[in-house]
Amino acid sequence: MSKENDTADLIIVANGAFPASDRCRAMLSCAGTIVCCDGAADKLTAAGFEPDLIIGDMDSLSVAKRTKWANKMIRIEDQNSNDLSKAVHYCASIGHKNAVILGATGLREDHTLGNISLMLTYLPLMKVSIESDYGSFFPVYSNKAVACSPGEQISIFSMDNRIKVSASGLKYPLDGLRLSHWYTASLNETTGEFFSLQFESDTPLLVYRALIP
Amino acid sequence: MSKENDTADLIIVANGAFPASDRCRAMLSCAGTIVCCDGAADKLTAAGFEPDLIIGDMDSLSVAKRTKWANKMIRIEDQNSNDLSKAVHYCASIGHKNAVILGATGLREDHTLGNISLMLTYLPLMKVSIESDYGSFFPVYSNKAVACSPGEQISIFSMDNRIKVSASGLKYPLDGLRLSHWYTASLNETTGEFFSLQFESDTPLLVYRALIP
Numbered sequence: 313m314s315k316e317n318d319t320a321d322l323i324i325v326a327n328g329a330f331p332a333s334d335r336c337r338a339m340l341s342c343a344g345t346i347v348c349c350d351g352a353a354d355k356l357t358a359a360g361f362e363p364d365l366i367i368g369d370m371d372s373l374s375v376a377k378r379t380k381w382a383n384k385m386i387r388i389e390d391q392n393s394n395d396l397s398k399a400v401h402y403c404a405s406i407g408h409k410n411a412v413i414l415g416a417t418g419l420r421e422d423h424t425l426g427n428i429s430l431m432l433t434y435l436p437l438m439k440v441s442i443e444s445d446y447g448s449f450f451p452v453y454s455n456k457a458v459a460c461s462p463g464e465q466i467s468i469f470s471m472d473n474r475i476k477v478s479a480s481g482l483k484y485p486l487d488g489l490r491l492s493h494w495y496t497a498s499l500n501e502t503t504g505e506f507f508s509l510q511f512e513s514d515t516p517l518l519v520y521r522a523l524i525p
Numbered sequence: 526m527s528k529e530n531d532t533a534d535l536i537i538v539a540n541g542a543f544p545a546s547d548r549c550r551a552m553l554s555c556a557g558t559i560v561c562c563d564g565a566a567d568k569l570t571a572a573g574f575e576p577d578l579i580i581g582d583m584d585s586l587s588v589a590k591r592t593k594w595a596n597k598m599i600r601i602e603d604q605n606s607n608d609l610s611k612a613v614h615y616c617a618s619i620g621h622k623n624a625v626i627l628g629a630t631g632l633r634e635d636h637t638l639g640n641i642s643l644m645l646t647y648l649p650l651m652k653v654s655i656e657s658d659y660g661s662f663f664p665v666y667s668n669k670a671v672a673c674s675p676g677e678q679i680s681i682f683s684m685d686n687r688i689k690v691s692a693s694g695l696k697y698p699l700d701g702l703r704l705s706h707w708y709t710a711s712l713n714e715t716t717g718e719f720f721s722l723q724f725e726s727d728t729p730l731l732v733y734r735a736l737i738p
Binding site: 422429432433522 | 632641657684
């Protein structure tokens with residue numbers, strides 16, 4: 313993972329599986345600001361950290377917790393967006409430009425899929441990555457070279473099943489490969505110090521970088 | 526979940542998060558045949574069950590386990606498919622028509638995404654569903670009515686971001702809604718005893734049914 317992510321200024325904690333790894337704990341320890349989506353605040357404190365802000369409809373918090381955290385709570389009622397989106401929009405509105413999202417995956421699989429795809433809608437507002445105990449999702453724009461180490465496990469996903477992608481610096485060739493299914497460009501491997509992707513779309517691809525087990 | 530799934534003749538256990546819920550344990554207890562993808566055999570026995578077959582390249586099993594299970598192992602070398610796909614293809618080749626897949630989600634998120642999307646490629650061979658501690662993925666063909674209970678949490682996904690979907694029997698309207706992102710038709714709710722989907726595509730939609738927490 314990049315040095316940048318390991319010292320995130322802003323971490324937003326969604327209410328999926330709370331990360332248990334030393335890597336994610338270190339990220340929380342170094343964060344400038346920790347914003348929790350509603351019930352994720354309980355998981356954060358159980359892990360020994362304190363939220364700076366809690367955003368959502370607060371349905372998941374006990375009355376005692378609501379009292380304790382009254383001055384940290386930002387209540388946003390909006391049936392059309394989930395708590396993670398509310399948190400990202402609020403943080404963007406107060407000036408944040410970058411965020412690492414933890415707890416976006418795990419538990420209910422439809423929340424996992426939704427949160428991953430929502431990442432791309434945040435990009436006009438804020439540069440985000442999703443980090444978990446198992447890996448990292450980040451957006452890649454066409455023709456961008458990404459620094460890496462040789463042998464990293466990489467998967468590439470698109471919201472658009474018509475997009476054709478070419479790549480250099482990966483073990484398995486992508487030469488105008490149409491990403492018709494989510495598995496189509498998954499489980500690849502970096503071969504050198506960087507890889508780059510070429511494709512024609514206004515929407516970035518999502519790259520997943522697996523952590524070495 | 527359907528009665529059919531609760532008494533699956535064939536369960537294939539992939540090597541993601543092994544399910545811990547009573548519901549999934551009951552499914553394993555009642556299964557006619559349990560087929561494990563490679564290292565999932567260890568997780569299965571740790572949970573108190575025995576595999577009938579183990580399929581894969583066996584890289585994840587210790588020498589002692591390989592000896593113990595020698596007569597249950599089907600070694601299939603194919604760099605172009607994962608162990609779950611190898612298991613599905615093998616089980617189809619010996620006559621199975623239906624399978625419940627456990628352990629397809631959890632742990633590495635790229636494996637989760639890949640396994641979910643691979644489901645649709647199995648359909649010419651076998652009718653499959655993915656079951657986890659949190660919910661169930663199953664395919665729905667156009668105009669099919671699906672029996673349900675009122676108030677079930679439902680999400681709908683497509684491999685094709687151009688597909689437009691209409692629905693009846695759901696709380697939030699889908700009236701020719703284009704499924705441009707994975708979140709687009711997620712987090713809906715059933716209103717009656719069945720719901721139905723209308724769309725034009727040769728590829729089924731994937732419906733996710735969340736378990737009540």
